[in-house]
Amino acid sequence: MKFMIIFWGAFLLFFCVPFPIFIYMMGGELATEPRNSLAVSYGYLGFSLLIWGYILVFFINNLFIKTFKQKNTIHSILRNGIPREAKVIRYQLIKYFPKTNMNAIQIVLSFPNLRNTMIEHEVMFHDSKPQEKRFDVGKEVKVLLNPTVSQEPYFILSDQKVGFNASGMMLRIVFIILLIAYITGLYSYFYLKESFDYGWRFLTFMHPIIFSGVMTIIYVLVFQLIVGKFFKSKKEERILFAGRNAEANIISVSQTGLTVNDQPELMFQVSFKDYKGTEHIAVYKKIVSLLNLSSVPKAGNIEIMYDENDPKKIMIPKIF
Template sequence: MKFLIIFWGAFFFFFSAPFPIFIYMMGEELATEPRNSLAVSYGYLGFSLLIWLYVILFFINILFIKTFKEKNTIQSILRNGIPREAKIINYKLLKYIPKTNMNIIQIILSFPNLRNTGIEHEMMFHDSKPQEKRFDVGNKVKVLLNPNVSKEPYFILSDQKVGFNTSGIVLRIVFAVLMIAYITGLYYYFYMRESFDFGWRFLTFMHPIIFSGVMTLIYILVFQLLISRLFKNKKEERILFSGRNAEANIISVSQTGLLVNDQPQIMFQVSFKDFRGTEHITVCKKIVSLLNLSSVPKSGTIEIMYDENDPKKIIIPKGF
């Protein structure tokens, strides 16, 4: 997975930065006369500045602001988090790092959520003291739930340490500086090369100043789309950590026709009563493994969790 992310990141970077410049320099003759009117050229200039400003703000948010917000959220949970005792019901060693004597592990925890509904949740992290075997199956650990479910993370281990990776921060700063230098250099180089005392009237949509920005914007949109597909739906996470459980009557079960990693998506139409006694009819979609398709219930009841503020939003927390 890491290799694929690096590969596609390098691929999209090539087509958003050097490729538009290379194509332009190879195929465009140097114009010594204005290509556009003053109004059109300043329109293109403003359009390019808006694109590059969005790109800069996006990366600053991803590289710095989001990281600092997550750190502040974890510190807030350490101070004000709601304590729970969690039982480890599954353990998997993903990788051992001999240099630091650390294990990268994946565990499944069982504990009550904010509404005291029992849930199971998977987490992956570095175990810095593997010799203590704190995370063997059957052991119990202390966790802290985030009382504000509008922010991630939704829970942390009670002894979790918060800090910044110095080398990682330095690399982020270097990347941000190089990106701003590239954008500034793009404007400076082509203005000095093509303005000929006519200002910005050499700009066209296919000019690298604009087209490189457009390609970078497409790269960002593709990145966001991939991230949204790779990671679990945040709405489901919020319901899992703050929702209530209920027994729902199955009305109908059908396949939607959508396949995710060759696994079918199943749509359940169910009816249930919330904790106030109000009955609701709603639908829920769930990806089911082909191996477990035959065990999907077609009738009877099924355990669900729902958002008490909007009971139409439900999830099926357990697999089949």
């Protein structure tokens, strides 16, 4: 999965940076006369600045601001988190790092959520003390739930350490510097090459200054879509950690026609009563492995979780 994300990231990035420039340079002779009126050219210039400004804000927010906010949230959970006893029900060793004597592990924990509903949650992290076997199946660990369900993370281990990865932060800084250098170079190079004392009147929508930015925005949206298909949505996570459970009756199960890596998406229509006794009908969609397709229930009852403030929002923790 990690390889596929990197591959598609690099593939899409090619169409954002070198591809628009290459197509433009090969597309025709250099124009020595204005292509647009002054008003239109400044409209294109303003549009391009908006695009690149949005892109810069997007990456700075995701690479830095969100990271600092998450660190502050973890500190807040360590001070004010709601304690729970969690049981390890599954353990998988991902990788061992002999230099630091650390294990990258993936475990599944079972514990009560904020509504005291038993849930299961998968988490992956680095175990700095593998010799203590703290996370073997059957062991109990202490976790702290985030009382503010609108913020991530929704829970942490009670002894979790908070810090920044120095090499990771350096790579992020280098990326932002390269992005700013690329944007600055793009404007400078083409202005010196094509302005001919007419200012920005050489700009068109297909010019690399604009088209490269448009492709970068499309890249960001597509990349988020690809990555998002491999992880639970925030809405599902919030319901899992703060929702209530209920026994629902399956009305129908059908395929939506959407597939991800040849795995079909199923749509469940169910009816259930909330904790107040009010009946609701809700729809839930989930990607299901072809290997497990035959074991998906098509009728009868199924356990669901729902948002008590908006019972139409549901999730099915265990479909098979």
